[in-house]
Structures are given as C-alpha cells and as structure tokens.
Amino acid sequence: MSxxxxxxxxxxEKQADFSYAKGELSRLLRDIGIAAKxxxxxxxxxxxxxxxxxxGTINIQGEGQKKLxxxxxxxFISALTSGGECCIVATxxxxxIVRIDSxxxxxxxxxxxxxxxxxxxxxxxNVAVGTIFSIYRRQSVEGxxxxxDVLQKGTQQVAAGYVIYGSSTMMVYTTGKGVNGxxxxxxxxxxxxxxxxxxxxxxxxxxxLNEGNYVHFPEGxxxxxxxxxxxxxxxxxxxxxRYIGSMVGDIxxxxxxxxxxxxxxxxxxxxxxxxxxxxxxxxxFIVEQAGGVASDGFNRILEIEPTELHQRSSIFIGSKEMVxxxxxxxxxxxxxxxxxxxxxxxxKQVG
Ligand code: AHM
Ligand code: MG
Numbered sequence: 001m002s003x004x005x006x007x008x009x010x011x012x013e014k015q016a017d018f019s020y021a022k023g024e025l026s027r028l029l030r031d032i033g034i035a036a037k038x039x040x041x042x043x044x045x046x047x048x049x050x051x052x053x054x055x056g057t058i059n060i061q062g063e064g065q066k067k068l069x070x071x072x073x074x075x076f077i078s079a080l081t082s083g084g085e086c087c088i089v090a091t092x093x094x095x096x097i098v099r100i101d102s103x104x105x106x107x108x109x110x111x112x113x114x115x116x117x118x119x120x121x122x123x124x125x126n127v128a129v130g131t132i133f134s135i136y137r138r139q140s141v142e143g144x145x146x147x148x149d150v151l152q153k154g155t156q157q158v159a160a161g162y163v164i165y166g167s168s169t170m171m172v173y174t175t176g177k178g179v180n181g182x183x184x185x186x187x188x189x190x191x192x193x194x195x196x197x198x199x200x201x202x203x204x205x206x207x208x209l210n211e212g213n214y215v216h217f218p219e220g221x222x223x224x225x226x227x228x229x230x231x232x233x234x235x236x237x238x239x240x241x242r243y244i245g246s247m248v249g250d251i252x253x254x255x256x257x258x259x260x261x262x263x264x265x266x267x268x269x270x271x272x273x274x275x276x277x278x279x280x281x282x283x284x285f286i287v288e289q290a291g292g293v294a295s296d297g298f299n300r301i302l303e304i305e306p307t308e309l310h311q312r313s314s315i316f317i318g319s320k321e322m323v324x325x326x327x328x329x330x331x332x333x334x335x336x337x338x339x340x341x342x343x344x345x346x347x348k349q350v351g
Pocket of ligand 2 (some may be wrong): 031115117118279
C-alpha cells in the first residue's frame with residue numbers, strides 16, 4: 001500500500017486540524033464516502049437496468065428498484081442515519097427537512113445539506129453526474145433541531161464536497177483548509193488521494209453556461225458573452241465553450257483547467273435555477289478554498305442569508321479574474337439600468 005493514501009487515512013490524519021468535534025466530523029465524512037461508493041456502483045450499471053430488470057422489480061434485498069436519484073437519496077440518508085453524527089438532512093429530493101430521530105442522532109452536532117444526484121438530465125444517458133454536500137454545525141443548544149439550524153449562511157460551513165461519477169469517480173472536499181481530491185480505485189474499493197491541494201488557475205479560457213437561454217439572460221451576461229467571443233490574441237480570446245449540464249462536471253473541469261461557470265437569472269428562473277443550500281454554497285466554499293471566486297453576479301454567494309430551504313440563486317463561479325470581469329459587467333449594466341430609470345423618472349417629473 002506504500003504511496004497510496006486512502007480517504008479514511010487522510011481524514012484521520014487531518015483530524016487534528018478541526019477546531020471542533022474532531023471525531024464526529026471525521027466519521028460524518030467517512031459515512032458520506034461510503035454512501036458515495038454504493039451510489040457509484042449503481043450509477044455504473046445504470047445502463048444494465050433493462051437487462052437486470054426494470055424499475056418496479058424486486059432486488060436481492062427484497063426492495064423495489066428505484067430511479068437513481070431516489071436511490072442516491074435513500075443511500076445518503078441511511079448512511080447519515082446509521083452514523084449518528086447528523087440530526088437533520090436537508091436534501092433536494094425532499095420538500096421538508098428530514099429529522100433523524102434516533103436517540104443518538106437527535107442530539108447530534110451536525111446538519112447535512114445534500115443534492116444526492118445532481119445533473120438529472122444526464123442520469124439516463126451515461127454523462128457525468130454528481131453528489132454535492134455541505135456540513136454545518138447545529139446552532140441550537142437544546143430541544144430538537146429545526147429549520148433555523150439549516151438556514152445558515154455559507155460562511156458557516158465546516159465542510160463541503162462533491163463526488164463526480166464520471167470517466168472515473170472522484171470525491172473532492174474541503175474543511176476550510178484547502179481542497180483535496182480522491183479518485184476511487186475500483187480494484188480496492190477505496191478513494192485514494194490523487195489531487196492534493198487543488199488550486200484553480202486565476203485566469204482561464206473556458207466558459208460554461210447554457211447559451212440556449214441567451215435571449216433571457218441579463219444584459220451583463222450578454223455583454224460578458226460578447227467579450228469572451230471576440231478575437232484577441234493577447235488575451236487568448238475567443239474563449240472555449242464547454243457545457244455538460246452537470247454542475248459538478250462543469251465546475252470540476254474548470255477547477256482543474258481554469259474557467260467560469262455561470263447560471264444566471266433567466267426569464268424562466270427569475271431567481272436563478274440552482275439551489276443555494278446544497279448546490280451553490282458547497283461549490284462556492286470549495287472553489288473559494290481553491291483560490292477562486294463565487295458570486296451571484298453582485299455579491300459573494302457565501303454571504304447570502306438563506307430564508308428558505310430550497311432557495312435558488314444565480315451563480316458566477318470559477319477563476320478569479322474571469323468571475324471578477326463578469327461581475328464588473330453585471331454591475332455596469334445594472335448601474336446603467338438605474339441611471340436609465342432615474343433619467344426616465346426625471347424626464348417624467350420634468351414633463
Ligand atoms: P437538477 O438539480 O435538476 O439536476 O438541476 C441542476 C443542474 C445542474 O447540474 C446543471 O448545471 C444545470 O442544472 C443545468 O441546467 P440546464 O439544463 O437548464 O442548462
Ligand atoms: Mg441538483
């Protein structure tokens with residue numbers, strides 16, 4: 001085993017860095033890693049469902065077969081329930097918070113927000129999908145934990161990570177002291193440290209957004225798109241467009257190569273599409289820890305005060321210089337809009 005460091009070994013080794021509840025957080029991360037391996041196994045044989053039996057049939061444990069996202073949801077909740085370190089799970093798959101009521105869990109110190117299988121449009125067609133998670137400390141000290149314990153700002157995260165089920169399966173996480181990536185070695189069934197101290201380049205030339213929504217984009221995003229498509233050798237433009245439609249896949253690629261991922265507000269999704277608590281905040285924490293920036297177009301994602309469980313946000317995330325430039329254009333347009341509004345009002349008043 002020389003030269004290989006497993007996720008489990010790494011977590012224990014880094015435990016000394018945690019300023020709080022060392023053992024519990026380590027166990028929580030380990031539980032998420034175990035559930036991810038089970039989900040990975042199912043994602044990998046997704047295409048075999050027609051051969052092995054369609055949804056609705058009974059598997060070997062006597063359970064009905066589920067759609068993969070439902071399956072992933074059950075696996076993560078079950079791992080977090082048996083681990084006993086988490087009192088509430090907030091998941092994309094459930095309308096309300098899931099309270100874990102076992103005698104051990106109900107006094108547990110941690111809250112987990114999770115998107116068990118993100119990239120739903122890619123699930124059935126063999127394209128990368130992911131799991132995104134975020135861990136908070138429970139704030140209330142007595143009684144049962146409530147939704148208020150879940151609605152914390154992203155700056156309060158103690159850990160966050162994602163798993164990408166792609167051409168290989170990786171888990172990438174941060175506890176606020178840098179970002180590390182682990183690749184699943186299927187021959188030994190372990191996540192092994194493969195990407196220590198991940199950092200995102202300050203600049204890049206990849207932009208990722210659903211350009212099909214162009215007509216519905218805010219003016220600042222349209223301006224940024226025009227900028228990235230102009231020919232200019234000095235700044236390496238035009239940039240390259242890469243969009244998988246799986247947030248984890250798109251951001252993971254940009255984290256390694258340098259780039260920007262944007263999901264802005266659109267006419268169809270006036271508050272943005274992606275969810276703050278289990279999509280934007282964890283990815284923002286990871287990207288910031290890797291040296292990048294995450295904004296809603298105007299403000300830092302991690303400082304948005306959540307008011308609802310499934311709250312949405314626009315997101316501009318990735319290489320520092322690219323996000324700063326896009327933010328600048330958003331500000332410029334909205335300033336112009338305000339000037340226009342004021343001017344129109346003035347004219348009306350004068351008129
Ligand atoms: P989901 O939670 O329903 O899977 O939606 C989230 C996904 C992201 O992974 C992805 O980046 C985005 O939605 C793609 O949306 P669109 O198809 O509108 O481009
Ligand atoms: Mg999702």
